[in-house]
Amino acid sequence: MSEAFIEVVTVIDAAPSTVFDLELDMQVHAESLAGSDETATTSTGRPRLGMDDEVTFSARHFGIRWRMTSRITAYEPPYRFVDEQISGPFRAMRHEHRFEDLGGGRTTMTDRMTVSAPFGSLLAPYLRRLLTQRAAHIKRLAEARRRRTSE
Template identity: 60%
Template sequence: MAVVIEVVTDIAAAPSVVFDLKLDVDVHAASLAGSGERAITSSGARRLKLGDEVTFHARHFGLPWRMTSRITVHRRPDLFVDEQVRGPFRSLLHQHLFDAPPNAASSGGTIGTRMTDRMSISAPAGPLGAVVAHLVLAPYLRRLLRQRAEHVKHAAESAGERC
């Protein structure tokens, strides 16, 4: 059974800016520097596009982790999806959605983006894995998604500065 994690962040920047930052593997690695995150892309490019694969290396729970994901949907500036092709989960699907915040029309022309990270995970090991996914992995991944979202928010709102 899959566990769904969702983190919503409002950002005072255009959707195209936020979209591009989320696909930048250097921004991703910087946002999770505490886990020693490194990213290696299949294309060598630092900004991912449709069909690209990226392998992440990091330490989580004191253990080395490696996961490879592929960009399976790329609709700039509204949506992209990455899916695990190799790694620790039975399945991982991460949707990145970018749209106008609900109050954008009444904000006096302020440009903004509501960024939604929706991640669906399934752990290996049957019923035991499902319990671990729900009680341990989901809260941990929610924290990581919030940390990453705050990093992207800061980068986007800092007028192009890289964090």
């Protein structure tokens, strides 16, 4: 068993509240990882997660269909939330999402993921690519939303 730590930092031209809300929207999540046939089903039936909500992800990675259920274990809008695996392929997985207000309607979004799994360190580059892809999608949506509201 090995542990991998991945951090992805993205600067976004949008307010923390906008970025925070997009990160918790499971429809946006599924869109961001459409290449892996990702679905996200919430325990509440609502598309947006809140404290103690659970979400089950299903996706195809490495040619295999994976399922993982996570729970929101920390929720501090619009600056931070944490989701942790409660069942799934990893021995443990913790994903912290941080949103720092840079002023002027700009945000630094930081994803910090820790995964404990067999060959966890070998998974790190793949997980980093997924987090980077998701961050780019959130950035595009948030900045497009900001442009629309400022016109």
